[in-house]
Amino acid sequence: MAENGGKTSAQIFKELKGKQKVQFIYDYYKIPILLTLITLFLFFTTLHSVLARKEEILTVALVNVRTPENAEHFLGEAYLQKNGYSTKRRTVTLMDQLLVPSGAARAVSANHASPGESSSAQVPSPEETNPEYAYAAQMKLVATLSAKELDVVLMDEEALAYFEQNKALLPLDHRHKYLDLTDKALYKKAGFTGKVYAGIVVNSTHRPEAERYLKYLEEK
Known part of the structure; x- marks a missing residue:
């Protein structure tokens, strides 16, 4: 042109x-x-x-349980390293500050703990001091369960009763649907206090990995 x-x-x-x-x-x-x-x-x-995106191989929720300062490492990175996963390519997602819905069963069966046993791991009554926070934490738990976003739960006695009543835990053997972590090495390393139980959510989308994770938690 x-x-x-x-x-x-x-x-x-x-x-x-x-x-x-x-x-x-x-x-x-x-x-x-x-x-x-x-x-x-x-x-x-x-x-x-x-x-740069990491593959999420597992989601672990702490329900009615405080997250100790050292827990994040032992519940995530240490598990990946022990099982030969690259911490640059894989991740274990931890969800904390979750509560069972208000009104969930507070009575614990004799199989969970002795009558005089306390649970200092339980989150201290946030519904009495901050109802909005408690409600949001409860709804978040319900929503993530419904969306099949949880694989493993670490919980206190009240949360365990809630999960069992709602048939939300997979059987680990013919007798139990949960692990008592109190006498396990990881319990002490991570800095937990009080009774802490672990179980696999019934609608977990990573069941084989969740089973490996519970074996890791169970090691002494």
Whole structure:
């Protein structure tokens, strides 16, 4: 196409010198260049996000149980390392500050604990001091259970009674649906206090991994 007195853009470009050529390229191609740069930026951003994303192999919830300072390492990274997983590629998601719904059974059967036994691991009555927080924590637990987002639960006696009443735990053997972690090595290493139980949620989507995880928790 002829321009500027019959000269094509290619001919004009050849006659230009130094900075004039740079300006010419900018004037004629700034929009395509800008679009190309944006496309490259989005491509590499997406690529980095995909490569950096960790595969979630398990979700562990602490229900009515405080999360000790050292617990995150022993419940997550230590398990991955022991089982040969790359901590850069895999992750165990921990969910804490979850509560059983208000009104859930508070009585604990004789199979769970002796009558005089206390449970200092239990989250101290947040519903009495912050009803909004307690309600949100209760609804979060119900929602995650319904969405099949939980695999393993660590819980106090009240939460255990709630899960058992709702038939929400998988049988571990012909007699039990939970583990008592109180005498286990990890219980002490992680800094737990009071009675803490572990079980597999009945609608877990990672059951084989959840079973391996409970064996890890059970080690002495």
